[in-house]
Amino acid sequence: MSMDVLYEINYTDGQCWATTPIYSQAVDAAKSKAKRDGVPIEVVKHNLRTGKVRRNIYHPDGTVEKLWLP
Numbered sequence: 001m002s003m004d005v006l007y008e009i010n011y012t013d014g015q016c017w018a019t020t021p022i023y024s025q026a027v028d029a030a031k032s033k034a035k036r037d038g039v040p041i042e043v044v045k046h047n048l049r050t051g052k053v054r055r056n057i058y059h060p061d062g063t064v065e066k067l068w069l070p
Contacts, residue, residue: 008044009033012057017041030058 007026009018017033020026023045030041038060045054055067 004047004049006046006048008042008046010042010044012040012042027056027058030056031062034058034060035062 003021005021005023007020007023008016009020009026009030010016018029020029026043030043034041040057040059043056043058045056047053057065057067059065
């Protein structure tokens with residue numbers, strides 16, 4: 001089985017904190033880190049097959065910004 005998707009968990013300045021191929025793990029980690037550290041955390045989904053990228057920013061107050069990039 002090939003891995004077609006990779007999730008990066010980043011600080012909003014672009015510094016990578018972690019990576020995982022598991023969506024729920026990425027989201028749970030981002031929400032937890034944002035709340036604990038009081039800073040926004042970004043999850044970047046890289047589709048390795050199509051090259052498409054999606055970004056979600058998880059804020060400490062629980063809100064989420066969803067960004068789709070070309």
